[in-house]
Amino acid sequence: MTRQVVLIGAGHAHMEALRQSKRFANAGLTLTLIDPGAFWYSGAATGVLSGALDPAAARLNPADMAGPFLHVRQRVASVNSVTRTVRLEDGLELSYDVLSLNTGSHIAHTPLLEAGAIPAKPVSALAALRATVETAGGRLRLAVAGAGATGLEIALSLASLQRRLGAHPQMVLAGPDLLPGWPDKARDLARDAMARCGVEYVPRRVQDLSMGLIHFGERRVAPVDILVAATGLSANLPDGFDASGDGLPVNEDLSWTGDGSVFAVGDCARMVDHPRPRLGVFGVRAAPILIQNLINAAGGRTTRRRYTPQSRWLSILDVGDGTGLARYGDLAFQGKPALTLKRWLDGRFLQRFREEH
Ligand SMILES: Cc1cc2nc3c(=O)[nH]c(=O)nc-3n(C[C@H](O)[C@H](O)[C@H](O)COP(=O)(O)OP(=O)(O)OC[C@H]3O[C@@H](n4cnc5c(N)ncnc54)[C@H](O)[C@@H]3O)c2cc1C
Known part of the structure; x- marks a missing residue:
């Protein structure tokens, strides 16, 4: 039987894993995503809210993506890391060899x-x-x-x-x-x-x-x-993890401190050595490291890549009047170029996934 890599949640990093699903297949692994709905790109959320963007501009359906992966359209109710099983909301259980959570956060x-x-x-x-x-x-x-x-x-x-x-x-x-x-x-x-x-x-x-x-x-x-x-936000975590709303504590290789066969990334994780605010950009940057480490862990290899999140990052707020308010470290700027840059960065991110259809 092939080794099972199960992804819970269609977050930023898992979307990239789906885009690279051939790498899992080439390594002899079966990749399964469990998520009840679509991926909503938060960078475009307020553009949708203001009416500047169509809702479809911020939404990707994982099922539309090409590639060798399975998609279970359900929510995971609980995880048992001892028996290595996840239980879906309808009661069905699935086994995994390596598990990854990218389940985001909710308003606390x-x-x-x-x-x-x-x-x-x-x-x-x-x-x-x-x-x-x-x-x-x-x-x-x-x-x-x-x-x-x-x-x-x-x-x-x-x-x-x-x-x-x-x-x-x-x-x-x-x-x-x-x-x-x-x-x-x-x-x-x-x-x-x-x-x-x-x-x-x-x-x-x-x-x-x-x-x-x-x-x-x-x-x-x-x-x-x-x-x-x-x-304020609190981590989305299925039952079975003894973690607070701060998120599942993870090491630099993105593995859970409690079990090396469980990984977590994005808003649902807390990087114990490098705490950072909850921003989609960290899930995006962590994706290549996560993907390699999932493949290595599922293949029984002990080598792991480490993720060190950047200490300064670009944030651009859509002011809703055709300008953006940008911040990078201690610098701040407002103007049309900032919004143009934001739209370009967001569009480039989403286009990567649309090209794969
Ligand atoms: C209005 C707004 C604007 C923002 N703008 C920006 C921005 O411009 N730039 C930026 O970097 N960040 C921004 N953020 C922050 C950003 O929303 C989060 O940091 C980001 O969405 C987290 O991404 P993620 O990959 O962790 O998970 P998400 O992208 O939130 O995905 C989580 C997925 O997990 C699924 N899921 C949850 N629970 C389960 C379960 N039990 N079983 C199966 N699936 C499950 C959900 O359905 C969802 O599809 C913004 C947030 C908001 C609210």
């Missing part, structure tokens, strides 16, 4: 979600949100809780969507820290962009959502029709 539990806020992830939820705003002709009072890069970009994109629909932007972005971890210049540029684009910034935590009001404490409230929660 907050009472705002129970009160009806829309989570900023999964990215597919943002495509549905755009449809809701379009149906209302943009005439909705919108708010985003959480003023990190994700919350800011969503707020600017929704304001852009309202303008695109001919409505006056009614958008509040709330959070005590604007762009935490970003340079001061980026924060100044973000404040200018919000003022220009009709986003009101409230530097307070949203404490509650009830009766159509968001509550900031000290009796301060604002009326709202839709609240988006961008309040």
Whole structure:
């Protein structure tokens, strides 16, 4: 029987593994992806939300990709690393020799979600949100809780969507820290962009959502029709792993610290020697190392490549007015070239997979 490499989750690195599935077949391995849906590219998410991009531009269906791999369209409920089996949500069990998780993350539990806020992830939820705003002709009072890069970009994109629909932007972005971890210049540029684009910034935590009001404490409230929660992420992990929302701890070779036949990458993993923020770019960069290590591990070879994530990386936010806000280390810049570069980088990434069809 051929050795089984099972991939859970169609995340960034696993999409690359599927693209290179012939390498697994050439090594005599059977490659199986288990994922319930499509791959949504987060880099294009806010372009979809603002109406600048078609939802199809951000979505790839793994089943459309050519190559020798199997695709099980289901969610994995649990993993048993002792018996080396995964249990699907319908109860079916599959065996593996080597397992890899690229299952992403979700908005960590907050009472705002129970009160009806829309989570900023999964990215597919943002495509549905755009449809809701379009149906209302943009005439909705919108708010985003959480003023990190994700919350800011969503707020600017929704304001852009309202303008695109001919409505006056009614958008509040709330959070005590604007762009935490970003340079001061980026924060100044973000404040200018919000003022220009009709986003009101409230530097307070949203404490509650009830009766159509968001509550900031000290009796301060604002009326709202839709609240988006961008309040922090937690790892998606099937049952069977004793790990926190920080993610499955992995070594430099991306293997789980608890079992060398299990690998994890992207938002669901925590690189114990090189902690990094949750960004798709790290999954993309880790992919070649992951692929080689999965092939080596499944083939019984002990050699492993090591992944050292870069300490500085380029982030570009889509401001929704035809410009991008770029940050690289301590440098920040805003302008049309930044958005042009973002669209080019995103398009190049997605095109790689479309060419394989
Ligand atoms: C609005 C927004 C904009 C962003 N913009 C950027 C950006 O411009 N650049 C950037 O680098 N990062 C960006 N990010 C961050 C980015 O979303 C994440 O870092 C990235 O999506 C993580 O990718 P991943 O490969 O870990 O997993 P994902 O791409 O999230 O994929 C996870 C997959 O696993 C599947 N899955 C989950 N659980 C299971 C299970 N139990 N069984 C089977 N399958 C499962 C899911 O269905 C999904 O297909 C953005 C995030 C948001 C919310």
